Amino acid sequence: MKELKMHKKWVSGYNASTSVVDDLDVLLEFFDAGEITEEELDQKYNEALAVIDDMEFKSTLNNPEDELSCYIEINAGAGGTESCDWSAMLFRMYQMWGERNGFKVSVLNYQDGDAAGIKTAELEITGDYAYGMLKGENGVHRLVRVSPFNAQGKRMTSFSSVFVHPMIDDRIEVTINPADLEWDTFRSSGAGGQHVNKTESAVRVRHLPSGIVVECQQERSQHQNREKALQALKSRLYERELQRQMEEKNIVEATKMKNEWGSQIRSYVLDDRRVKDHRSGYQTSQTDHVLDGYIDEFLKAYLMHKTVGTPLDGDTE
Secondary structure (H helix, E strand, O other): OHHHHHHHHHHHHHHHHHHHHHHHHHHHHHHHOOOOOHHHHHHHHHHHHHHHHHHHHHOOOOOHHHHOEEEEEEEEOOOOHHHHHHHHHHHHHHHHHHHHOOOEEEEEEEEEOOOOOEEEEEEEEEOOOHHHHHHHHOEEEEEEEEOOOOOOOOEEEEEEEEEEEEEOOOOOOOOOOHHHEEEEEEOOOOOOHHHHHHOOOEEEEEEOOOOEEEEEOOOOOHHHHHHHHHHHHHHHHHHHHHHHHHHHHHHHHHHOOOOOOOOEEEEEEOOOOEEEEOOOOOEEOOHHHHHOOOOHHHHHHHHHHHHHOOOOOOEEO
């Protein structure tokens, strides 16, 4: 049912985009005939452009893990009390973004700073494509402002790191190629009576690509033991895949940039009223808007830049 829901979402999005483009074609004919104004045509064009841009953006979320929910971990970095306060601002920003976009937002961990803000916190954002939308937020976020915690009113710089983890669910299906299996049968050992010891009901299966070997002699029939062995093999393969994913996550964690100068992915310069993403080049002067959770354009710009590979220049109001 969940897979069907995902497919229906893509189909409905496609139908919406074709419908708005068809409407635009009709309005163009009306405009050529002098029945509507240029302003009405421009309004419909902008609506169609927004729908197409949204579909193009969503097409970048094409990895299996993109559909998952996620955890957001926020840690204060260099900057002391100022950094803790900055972490609390980021915590609020992601919380407001999640709630505004219809996700379920839960607080899993929250450790207060010594004087203000937070040292570390973790949010759970539950909903379709939460991880895909937020995976680009991984990295160090830099704040520049006149600090309210500095008696001289100096301009301070502080850092906070954000890490987004996919929330693995039960949609993982283990598929085994029968050609990769090597089966053996043998007589069961131990207690069980004459039948167990006189018939070759026990089985041993070897998964050739991984080298995993599973034996089963629990049941009286060979057929039942084969089913049990295959089930156990799938469980072991699934466990190995989870371990591999954890190792990959640890590698990413180990290579994550330091929480200090020169490693930020985005800068929030409040006194100059500028927020800029250093990877995509996207920036805006609406700093309060961004800190209130309106970060969708940054998310889209990063994912589109990652797919297309060209920076986005200019300031968007």
